[in-house]
Amino acid sequence: MVEIRMRVNGVSESLDVPPWVSLLDVLREHLGLTGTKRGCDQGACGACTVLVDGERINACLALAVQYTGRDITTIEGVAGGGDPHPLQTAFIRDDGFQCGYCTSGQICSAIGMLAEHGAGSASAVTEHVAATGIALSGAEIRERMSGNLCRCGAYNGIVRAIQDVAESPR
């Protein structure tokens, strides 16, 4: 067993787990935070996306022990002060889901993606990788969100929801 300590949605947690336990299993099985979903369990679908110190990762491929001391945010922690996160509101308004299984991962991923874009990062569809002030077009959103699959095919709504939030003054 190894001791891991991390902040999860602002709450300090400490637990003893075997070193082969994934961050996904710690969240779902040990802490009861079942909003984060297990899809493929091999880093291919993005359903398990959470934020670590504000950066999106696949919790299924993360050994929990490697994230000791870090600040984890799951879908349960994205809303502030009782109000939904603007992306949660936009996903509802713009039909960004059908069955909802990928939605937690989509929203956590989109939060991370908007932060990356805000920090000036380029993507594989950016014409000039050295450019600054890259516009967040539909093509850019699709590329930057390609790590999150939606088997219902709600992509049009997902892209619209993210674009709405990206374009609204914050």
Add this chain to the structure above:
Amino acid sequence: MRPFAYVSAPDVATAVRAIGTEPGAKFIGGGTNLVDLMREGVERPGTVIDITALPLTGVEELPGGGVRIGALVRNAHLAAHRLIRNRYPLLSQAILTGASAQLRNMATAGGNLLQRTRCPYFYDGAAACNKREPGSGCDAMDGFNRNHGVLGVSDSCIATHPSDMCVALAALDAIVEVESVRGVRRVPMAEFHRLPGDTPHLETTLAADELVTAVELPALPVAATSRYRKVRDRASYAFALVSVAAALEVDDGTVTAVRLALGGVAAKPWRAYEAERILLGAPATEESFRRAAAAELAPATGRPQNAFKIELARRTLVETLRQLLTEGSAA
């Protein structure tokens, strides 16, 4: 997942000592490939040595204009780094075409070098695979081999190296710095990965107890005019069928400097030396590009499902060079 012991190394000296004393131990960085392979039972380390606390996270400019990249720099941070975007745009592009944003936030530069093939028979414990189980045969030869190699392949193995980043590093003549209890070695990228021959389980020239500590990019003016072009079965988040890393400098219609490497076609990032040799000093025309691409792919051999890659590689080489000539750099 098979149980293992876990150790976190506080410094490089401790890490390389630990790997020497624990037979079958593995270093873990981002874990994006190793954790997956451990879950599938392909990798079975008794001890996992966590190296993510090591101070190998810097991207630094070297005197003379090169760049030193710590082995633990995350792929996303490397692609976003100003020095890389401006001076080596093909490297930023290559990294950004690989995996997904989530995986790029986890994966490290050192781990990217050591990625293992995504051949489905390598992953499938019930299949024959000379790489996973030497001497067991190769089910890819007459199986699903659309994604497999056409250059440098052998009768034992036709698997490809999956990395995009490494294709750019090969074009750039990067140096891989490795460390063990015996000291530090600097391995040119061209000598880091191996072709399969009859020992496809030996994928690199790294000893089992060596740790990748850094990657150094030489100062290379031609790299400022460069691109990475990747062709795949879907527009994003897929491994390359064929990819091309290219840098081109043209003066008065003549090629004065050129770097070319291919991905998705071999067990290592394939530096296109023959194409470079033909292009250097030649007129920068589509005719030259075609001649160079044809010569580079002349030794290629395909299987029924992947022979299309030979023509695809030729055309992608030509198109990437044409794009560099007419549209310029990806920077």
